[in-house]
Structures are given as C-alpha cells and as structure tokens.
Amino acid sequence: MPEFKTEIRVTWVDTDAAGIVHFSNHFRFFERAEEDLLRRIGLSYSLIRSKYGIGIPKVEAHCKYLAPLKHDDIIQVSVLVDDIKEKTFKEEFRAINIAGDILAAEGYIVCVALSIETGRSIPLPLDIVTKLKAFSKS
Amino acid sequence: MPEFKTEIRVTWVDTDAAGIVHFSNHFRFFERAEEDLLRRIGLSYSLIRSKYGIGIPKVEAHCKYLAPLKHDDIIQVSVLVDDIKEKTFKEEFRAINIAGDILAAEGYIVCVALSIETGRSIPLPLDIVTKLKAFSKS
Amino acid sequence: MPEFKTEIRVTWVDTDAAGIVHFSNHFRFFERAEEDLLRRIGLSYSLIRSKYGIGIPKVEAHCKYLAPLKHDDIIQVSVLVDDIKEKTFKEEFRAINIAGDILAAEGYIVCVALSIETGRSIPLPLDIVTKLKAFSKS
Amino acid sequence: MPEFKTEIRVTWVDTDAAGIVHFSNHFRFFERAEEDLLRRIGLSYSLIRSKYGIGIPKVEAHCKYLAPLKHDDIIQVSVLVDDIKEKTFKEEFRAINIAGDILAAEGYIVCVALSIETGRSIPLPLDIVTKLKAFSKS
Numbered sequence: 001m002p003e004f005k006t007e008i009r010v011t012w013v014d015t016d017a018a019g020i021v022h023f024s025n026h027f028r029f030f031e032r033a034e035e036d037l038l039r040r041i042g043l044s045y046s047l048i049r050s051k052y053g054i055g056i057p058k059v060e061a062h063c064k065y066l067a068p069l070k071h072d073d074i075i076q077v078s079v080l081v082d083d084i085k086e087k088t089f090k091e092e093f094r095a096i097n098i099a100g101d102i103l104a105a106e107g108y109i110v111c112v113a114l115s116i117e118t119g120r121s122i123p124l125p126l127d128i129v130t131k132l133k134a135f136s137k138s
Numbered sequence: 139m140p141e142f143k144t145e146i147r148v149t150w151v152d153t154d155a156a157g158i159v160h161f162s163n164h165f166r167f168f169e170r171a172e173e174d175l176l177r178r179i180g181l182s183y184s185l186i187r188s189k190y191g192i193g194i195p196k197v198e199a200h201c202k203y204l205a206p207l208k209h210d211d212i213i214q215v216s217v218l219v220d221d222i223k224e225k226t227f228k229e230e231f232r233a234i235n236i237a238g239d240i241l242a243a244e245g246y247i248v249c250v251a252l253s254i255e256t257g258r259s260i261p262l263p264l265d266i267v268t269k270l271k272a273f274s275k276s
Numbered sequence: 277m278p279e280f281k282t283e284i285r286v287t288w289v290d291t292d293a294a295g296i297v298h299f300s301n302h303f304r305f306f307e308r309a310e311e312d313l314l315r316r317i318g319l320s321y322s323l324i325r326s327k328y329g330i331g332i333p334k335v336e337a338h339c340k341y342l343a344p345l346k347h348d349d350i351i352q353v354s355v356l357v358d359d360i361k362e363k364t365f366k367e368e369f370r371a372i373n374i375a376g377d378i379l380a381a382e383g384y385i386v387c388v389a390l391s392i393e394t395g396r397s398i399p400l401p402l403d404i405v406t407k408l409k410a411f412s413k414s
Numbered sequence: 415m416p417e418f419k420t421e422i423r424v425t426w427v428d429t430d431a432a433g434i435v436h437f438s439n440h441f442r443f444f445e446r447a448e449e450d451l452l453r454r455i456g457l458s459y460s461l462i463r464s465k466y467g468i469g470i471p472k473v474e475a476h477c478k479y480l481a482p483l484k485h486d487d488i489i490q491v492s493v494l495v496d497d498i499k500e501k502t503f504k505e506e507f508r509a510i511n512i513a514g515d516i517l518a519a520e521g522y523i524v525c526v527a528l529s530i531e532t533g534r535s536i537p538l539p540l541d542i543v544t545k546l547k548a549f550s551k552s
Contacts, residue, residue: 020195025162031426155484303438341474
C-alpha cells in the first residue's frame with residue numbers, strides 16, 4: 001500500500017488551555033505531512049512556485065477528531081493521494097498516536113493548481129501528476 | 139434570520155509566503171466568531187468549564203476556500219447554530235470579505251459536550267441548549 | 277502624551293496547556309498594536325511594500341512577562357515610537373490587563389527599512405519618519 | 415563545549431507574506447530546542463508539572479534577527495543553559511541556517527520556577543538544577 005508516513009511530535013505551543021492540541025493545528029500537522037511527501041518526490045511549495053509558476057492552495061479541508069492529543073505525544077501521519085483530477089488532487093490523512101496505536105484524527109485536503117501569474121486554476125503539470133501517483137491509491 | 143455576525147481583520151501573522159491567509163487560520167477565525175457568539179449569550183469556554191464542568195471540544199471541522207484573503211482584509215463571519223442534538227451541536231460559518239462582498243470561505247464545526255472529570259461525552263446542559271437556540275435555524 | 281493605544285482580547289488559541297497565553301503570542305499582540313498604529317497614520321505593511329518598495333522587518337524583539345494572561349482577558353497595548361534613526365526605529369510596548377489594571381508585559385521591537393529589490397537596508401522614507409513622529413517620545 | 419543542538423526545518427505555516435519566517439516563530443523554534451534539551455535530560459514540561467508541581471514559564475525573551483529564514487530552510491538551534499539562580503535560569507540560543515552556515519538569529523529566554531498550587535515563584539528543585547548543568551557554561 002503506497003501510503004506515505006511521517007512522524008510529528010506535539011510541542012507545547014500546539015496545545016491550548018484545555019491541555020490538548022488545538023483543533024486548527026491538526027491541519028498544520030496534515031500540511032507538514034504533505035510537505036514531507038512532496039519533498040520525498042522531489043517537490044516543495046517553493047520549487048512548485050518557481051519551476052512551474054503555480055501554487056497549489058487548498059480549496060477544501062476536513063478533519064474528524066477521534067482522540068485528543070497531548071503535549072509530547074508522537075503521531076504518525078499517513079497520507080494517501082487520491083482523486084487526481086485535471087486541476088485538483090485530494091489527500092487523505094490519518095494521524096495515529098503511536099502510544100497505544102490510537103487513531104487521533106483523520107481528514108482530507110483538496111488542492112488546486114493555480115497560475116501565479118493569472119491567479120486562475122490551470123491543469124496540473126503532468127510531471128507533478130506522475131510524481132504524486134507514487135503515493136496514490138490507484 | 140438569527141445569524142450571529144462578527145468582524146475580523148486579517149493580520150500579518152495570519153498570512154503565509156503565498157501572500158494569503160494560511161488555510162488553517164480560517165478555522166481560527168471560525169472559532170473566534172464562535173467565542174464572540176458564546177460571549178453574546180453569556181457564555182465562554184472558561185465559564186462553561188468552571189460552571190458546568192464540561193468542555194466543548196471540536197469533533198469535526200470543515201472548510202471550503204472560495205477566494206483568497208490578504209493582509210488587512212476585513213471579513214464578516216456569520217455563524218448559525220444548527221443540528222443541536224443530545225450531546226453535540228453544529229455551527230455553520232460564512233466568511234465574507236467586506237471589500238467587494240465576496241464569499242471567501244464557508245464551513246462548519248461540530249462540538250461535543252465532554253465531562254472534564256471523566257473525559258466522556260455527556261448531554262449538553264439544558265441551559266446551554268436554550269442559549270444556543272438564540273442563533274439556531276429552527 | 278503621544279502614546280498609541282489599542283485593545284486586544286485573548287482568544288482560546290492564544291493559550292497553551294498551562295492555561296495562559298503562550299509567550300510567543302505577546303509578540304503577536306505587539307505586532308497587532310503596531311499594525312493598528314500604522315493604519316492610524318495611513319500606513320500598512322502592504323502599502324509600505326507597494327508604495328515605497330520597502331519592507332520593515334524586525335531586527336530585534338524583547339519582552340518581559342510580568343503577569344500571566346488568560347483566555348478572555350482584555351489587554352490594552354500602548355506603543356511609543358522611539359529612537360528613529362536613519363534606517364531603523366524602535367517601538368516600546370506595554371500590555372495592561374484592563375481587569376485590575378495590571379501590567380502584564382512590556383517590551384520593544386526594532387524595525388529596519390529594507391529594500392525589497394536588493395534586500396539591503398536603506399534610509400527610512402522621510403514621509404514614514406514624519407508620520408511615525410506622531411507617536412514618538414520627542 | 416556542552417551546548418545542546420537540535421535541527422528544525424522551516425515549514426510553510428512558519429512564513430508570512432514577506433516570504434520569510436515570522437519573527438514570533440523564532441521564539442517557537444527556541445522553545446522547541448528547549449523542549450528537546452529537556453527531553454534529553456529526562457524532563458518535559460508535563461513531567462515537571464506532574465512530578466515537581468511546578469511550571470517553568472518564561473519571564474523574559476529576546477531575539478536578534480540577523481538573516482531571514484525561508485520555507486524549507488533547515489536551522490541548527492544550539493542552547494546553552496546559563497545563569498542558574500535560586501529560582502530562575504537563562505538559556506542562550508543560536509539558530510544557524512545550515513545552508514551557508516549563516517547565523518540567522520540569536521537570543522535568550524529566562525525561565526522561573528512557579529508553584530502550580532500557589533502561583534508563586536519557588537526555588538528550582540535541586541534535581542532539575544543538576545540536570546540542567548549538563549548543558550550549562552560552568
């Protein structure tokens with residue numbers, strides 16, 4: 001199964017006064033996993049911007065919170081690229097608290113290829129599509 | 139229509155190197171609107187925790203990004219409480235960039251009542267339900 | 277006294293698991309006060325960048341934490357521009373918790389004028405200097 | 415030389431619309447280095463709170479920004495514990511951009527031992543002092 005996996009440790013600033021990770025930070029964890037995945041296939045936001053003249057901003061994001069995360073917890077975030085379309089692709093995330101092997105959160109993000117010059121959506125460069133398929137379902 | 143509305147100005151730290159608001163920060167804007175709504179009906183996370191012995195953490199969050207937000211933009215965030223169930227309630231958010239009256243983002247958050255003592259979900263206190271209904275659909 | 281003052285409410289995401297505002301967020305409060313001050317004198321980071329071709333990044337920042345801030349606290353942040361030099365200026369901040377009139381934090385930030393084109397420090401535009409003097413000590 | 419060193423990669427959310435790391439985030443990098451150091455000597459904020467009944471909040475923080483950091487940069491943050499006093503200790507930080515071996519930032523943080531029960535400063539537990547000395551100057 002071609003999932004990409006990365007580990008993230010919860011730091012103090014990730015938490016809030018309830019003693020758990022603030023719900024917005026799970027999306028930051030997801031994005032960090034995305035950045036690690038992109039780096040693994042030779043890409044980065046900066047490179048995508050400079051080489052292809054596009055950005056890949058998020059057009060949709062979703063998360064279900066299943067178990068709270070606390071300071072110093074280590075999560076394994078897995079990413080599976082899914083639904084690669086002409087101009088968009090979707091990533092599915094699962095964050096597992098490795099202490100106890102507990103699914104802490106799962107969600108998805110949809111990215112769109114956007115021309116930096118025009119600000120309009122454009123087809124994903126074939127090169128990026130090919131690279132993303134290394135971690136896609138089908 | 140019983141929507142609650144609040145205004146938020148985009149600050150510099152909300153942006154990222156693409157020159158727009160980072161996607162995780164829309165959830166922070168949503169929560170700030172939620173906090174303002176709760177304050178309007180005489181509640182706050184702190185008061186809910188101390189008076190009722192419960193927290194209301196998020197169990198689900200979703201956002202669609204429709205138009206980018208930039209530094210110094212002012213958004214009007216409207217909240218509509220929906221789907222008040224025994225232990226959960228849902229809030230629907232719309233963030234409108236007041237320059238141009240453009241819908242920038244829309245999403246929802248689902249909160250659950252959780253006993254601070256046991257960490258388990260419990261029925262929402264009737265008092266909170268009654269107050270939330272001031273900004274609910276039905 | 278030519279201090280500039282603005283009010284900021286502590287939101288949930290500003291706090292950490294110790295139940296107080298994370299120390300890094302005081303700097304964000306300081307910057308938000310700086311943004312409000314700039315707006316008052318007809319400036320903003322975006323305008324400074326587009327009109328004068330410069331950025332004014334921070335070269336130094338300092339804060340003393342005197343009393344903890346909690347969720348929902350309202351602080352009054354005052355700013356005094358000081359030490360306007362050829363290429364830099366300094367801002368002094370005081371954050372007072374208006375409940376109890378308690379000095380919660382004080383600090384300073386030093387900004388430098390940087391050419392966006394060359395990345396090098398350059399003299400502050402006279403127009404900006406003149407405007408900053410509205411809130412300077414001398 | 416008993417410096418502690420750790421590596422941190424700049425992520426997308428660390429940046430702002432100027433394309434560089436937001437100045438407040440250097441303090442978060444410093445704290446992450448502090449957390450890594452504490453973990454190395456068998457401590458963590460959570461353990462310090464539960465085992466000793468104290469927190470070690472910051473009472474002072476300072477940073478000089480010497481060279482901008484960009485997305486995907488890797489910094490090596492070194493920490494040296496200094497000035498261990500009865501109730502406080504100071505940490506000195508240096509963040510080096512490993513591409514080019516450029517000093518990007520340097521600063522310090524002063525922490526105080528605070529009783530969680532009374533909220534008052536108390537002497538640092540001897541055990542913590544002994545452990546901190548592993549990475550202190552003298």
